Amino acid sequence: MTEICCTISTILHQKKLITETEHKEIKRLHDIPQKMASSEFLCKVVLEKENAQAGRAMWQELINFQTNPQCQKLKSILCEIHAKGSALLEEITVNAVGSEGVQEDLKEAQQLHKETLRDRNRRLVMNSIIGREKVQSFLLEDHYTDLVVISSLREMRVVEHELLVRGRDHERWRQQVIKKELETLKHHQIFRSCFGIESRSTSVAISGVAGIGKTTLLQKIVYDWAMGKIYPQFHFIFHFKFRDLNSYGSTNIRTLILDSYPYLSRDLDTILQNPSNLLFIFDGLDEFRTTISFTGPSGCNPDVSLCPDPVTLCSIADIVRCLIQGKVLEGSSVLITTRPTVLKLLKKSIIHLHAEILGFNAEQRKQYFLNFYNTEAIGEKAFCYVEQNDILYTMCYNPSYCWIICCSLQNTFRETPGEQLQRPRTITELFSNYIYNILQNHTQEQSHSQDILLRLGDMAYQGISERVIVFSESQLQENGLQPSQFLSGFLMEILQTEYSLKREAYSFFHLTVQEFIAALTRFISTPPDQVTQLLDRASSIKDGKFEIFLRFFSGLSCPWYQKLEPFFGELPYATTCRVIDWVGKRLLRKMRNKRKLLNSFHCLYECQNKGLTQAIVTKIKNINFSKTSLSPVDCYLLAWAFEPCEMIGILNLQYCQITAESLRRLVPVLHKCAELWLLNVNLGDEGLSILSEALRRPDCRIQKLVLASNNLTDACAPTLADSICTNQCLKQLILSQNVFTSTFVLSLNRIILDCGNLKDIFLGSNQIGDLGVKRMLEALRHPNCKIKSLRLWDNSLTDICAEELCAALEENTTVLMLDLSRNAFTAQSVSSFVHLILTSKSLQDLQYSGKIRF
Structure with missing residues (x-):
């Protein structure tokens, strides 16, 4: 409310519901700035009014403001007021006087519980590939870095592969956070209401891609609670991982808790009597092998609880479902984390808050590099290298990718001068180096490393096929892998081992490591004559789970693979040839499927084969990615691929909603397009400024430029005019459905007179108005005017400009078509239009109300 306090005060003052003195004081406090005091004073003034009219007016304005993208918090506040009603006042009152502490007979149990959780969560542990140390351990308090977490009910859908799709969205979300269109959360704010009070009986779902920091965030929450820093309303927190729960059959809540916290056996029954003081945390829904149905099992009434109490035996799925829905231990709170790919499972559940972890912002990425290396100087060098590589830099929003990149670059950046080692450019080169x-x-283990890695690859490939990312000991044994190999082998640096609840679970350090191992081992072991069949089979899978596998497989045909030959031997030349041939044919074959076409370009980039690239792109005349979400990386790859081309026919990016950053990546090839379609891509004035770089080039070939529906304003008009008049190549300019006014016409006249080849101008659905048309008359009368088609539909034109416009066009000898439809002309203007048709030297088609032809 602090952001809109002055606006509401102004409205109330205009309606004479508050005095001039009160309004000035509110504004003074807001401008100091003491925005909170300003808001409090406004509320005080309104509440003290004798009648309720001022209060009603204030609430009405608040309701109107809730649709404002910069007032996301306000919308949440109003929803909470509506949902809780008078109970909200009770919560605030209880919070003000202090919440009830843990009962006396449970204090000892709580203290032991906090000490246990403190010890379990004190350190961050990661497998290491640096030096001879197998594991690196850090104090959580010293190394935890805040993540960007947004509170948002975004669309829940299965996304394409998470490696770059979240990088694709990350820049857009970052901009929304900056503009306050998305609300951010700290880890200590998740269980607080919109009014800042500690909230009970809440279900929270936190999503985030693999490696983004979900588990570490939970570790931080549990540790800080155990240290007494946050969430005093919870007397006990019970933390579980779904990967551990996979091994359970029928059980009950009591047994589940005691398996993890056996020291609570004496007091657990008492603890469970006050469920409103309990928080259950479940980490990694995507790792759970049983589907949780929030609509109830087949044939069962979803309102009937299959877990009625803490002692009834039932499945883990029913326990989690009933806890979230409040059908057991009613009043307890639940926090659940998952990857976005399974968010749809929670769609019909009762979730009070959906949050998503975005990962690192730009400053946090750099800080990660500076902290990772021995000296800041090396960290600075490594970060500068990554920052200049669009592929690697985009990956750095994810903490796990930061770790992999830093590890892979470790040996290529040194304090002392020496041999310059080749540095990775593609994701295949990065993971090969890893x-x-x-x-x-x-x-010393080279003699059997290939054999172990091939078995590991079989398990990794099967996991991708079946969407399995957590493996049991029996699954390792099925693939000929013995856990004992972790004691001395390199295997533990690729797989992570977790010992919890006396059960062992194994997972690759990151999903993308799993995919690289699968691709590498298939690349090594597949006979050349079966390569095409393998790639076709992976490519035919529609849900995109093999997209990154295909990129890795393609990239291994790059000469960088030679680096791995000491460990795996020389690869048959025929395999590389089959891969390159497949990539080329697939790219030309998948032109109609935009997502597969885009992934084919990624595969082409991974190959780093300039000859293949040139041979392919010269055969592609038109590029159509309309209605496709393009990330900065996607745009970088397109620019890289088409850089060898001298001419591109049509580049169709309409409805892509690309960011300014994405457009900047395309600048090296935009000038090569004969037609550039940027309809409804949210370009804005900033994007137009970037586009002008391409338009100004002396070798610009753009003849048709479509910029309709891009929120362009008069502010960008001089830049647009300068760039268009520079190239002298443009024939058709489409600027419909923007927000240009009469001021824009001053720049438009320059375009009309100085751009000799320009023939068609589309200005429909702007705000040119009568004044704008009158300003245009000078250019239309000028002998240098070469315009043949002028479209001014829906521009608030009236009879005021009709006569002068017709008079100017009588002198014009070039305009063949004039569209004035959907304006405010009346019968008064008909005579002028008829006269124009009869006397014009060139006009063949005039449209205003209906159509008149001759």
Whole structure:
């Protein structure tokens, strides 16, 4: 409310519901700035009024403001007021006087519980590929970095592969956070109401892609609670991982808790008597092998609880479902984390808050690099290198990718001068370097490393096929892998082992590591004559789970693979040829499927084969990615691919909603397009400024430029005019459905007179008005005017400009078509239009109300 306090005060003052003195004081406090005091004073003034008219007016304005994208918090506040009603006042009152502490007979149990959780969560542990240390351990308090977490009920859908799709959205979300269109949360704010009070009986779902920091965020929450820093309303927190719960059959809540916290056996029954003081945390829904149905099992009434109490035996799925829905231990709170790919499972559940972890912002990425290396100087060098590589930099929003990139670059950046080692450019080169560094640390095991890695690859490939990312000990044994190999082998640096509840679970350090291992081992072991069949089969899978696998497989045909030959031997030349041939044919074959076409370009980039690239792109005349979400990386790849071309026919990006950053990546090839379609891409004035770089080039070939529906304003008009008049190549300019006014016409006249080849101008559905048309008359009368088609539909034109416009066009000898439809002309103007048709030297088609032809 602090952001809109002055606006509401002004409205109330205009309606004479508050005095001039009161309004000035509210504004003074807001401008100091003491925005909170300003809001409090406004509320005080309104509440003290004798009648309720001022209060009603204030609430009405608040309701009107809730649709404002910069007032997301206000919308949440109003929803909470509506949902809780008078109960909200009770919550605030209880919070003001202090919440009830843990009962006396449970204090000892709580203290032991907090000490246990403190010890379990004190340190961050990561497998290492650096030096001879297998595990690196850090104090959580020293190394935890805040993540960007947004509170948002965005669309829940299965996304394409998470490696770059979230990078694609990340820049857009970052801009929304800056503009306050998205509300951000700190880890200590998740269980607070919109009024800042500690909230009970809440279900929260936090989503985030693999490696983004979901588990670490939970670790921070549990640790800080155990330290007494946050959430005093919860007397006990019970933390579980779905990967551990996979091994359970029928159980009950009581047994589930005691398996993890056996020291609570004496007091658990008492603890469970006050469920409103309890928080249950479940980490990694995507790792749970049983589907949780929030609509109830088939044939069952979803309102009937299959877990009526803490002692009834039932499945883990029913326990989680009933806890979230409040059908068991009613009043307790639940926090659940998941990857976005399974968010749809929660769509019909009762979730009070959906939050999403975006990962690192630009400053946090750099800080990660500076902290990782021995000196800040090396960290600065490494970060500068990554920042200049669009592929690698985009990955750095994810903490796990930051770790992989830093590890892979470790040996290529040194304090002392020496041999300059080749640095990775593509994701295939990056992960090849990652595996190379691991194998280099285990040279004594080279004799059997290939055999172990091939078995590991079989398990990884099967996991991708079945969407399995957590493996049991029995699954390792089925693939000929023995857990004992972790004691001395390199395997533990690729797989993570977790010992919890006396059960062992194994997962790759990151999903993308799993996909690289699968691709590498298939690349090594597949006979050349079966390569095409393998790639076709992976490509035919519609849900996109093999997209990154295909990129890796393609990239391994790059000469960088030679780096791994000491460990796996020389690869048959025929395999590389089959891969390159497949990539080329697939790209030309998938032109109609935009997502597969885009992934084919990614595969082409991974190959780093300039000859293949040039041979393919010269055969592609038109590029159509309309209605496709393009990230800065996607745009960078398109620019890279088409850089060898001298001419591109049509580049169709309409309805892509690309960011200014994405457009900047395309600048090196935009000038090569004969037609550039940027309809409804949210370009804005900033994007137009970027586009002008391409338009100004002396070799610009753009003849048709479509910029309709892009929120362009008069502010960008001089830049547009300067760039268009520079190239002298443009024939058709479409600027419909923007927000140009009469001021824009001053720049438009320059375009009409100085751009000799321009023939068609579309200005429909703007705000040119009568004044704008009158300003245009000078250009239309000028002998240098070459315009043949002028479209001014829906521009608030009236009879005021009709006569002068017709008079100017009588002198014009070039305009063949004039569209004035959907304006405010009346019968008064008909005579002018008829006279124009009869006397014009060139006009063949005039449209105003209906159509008149001759």
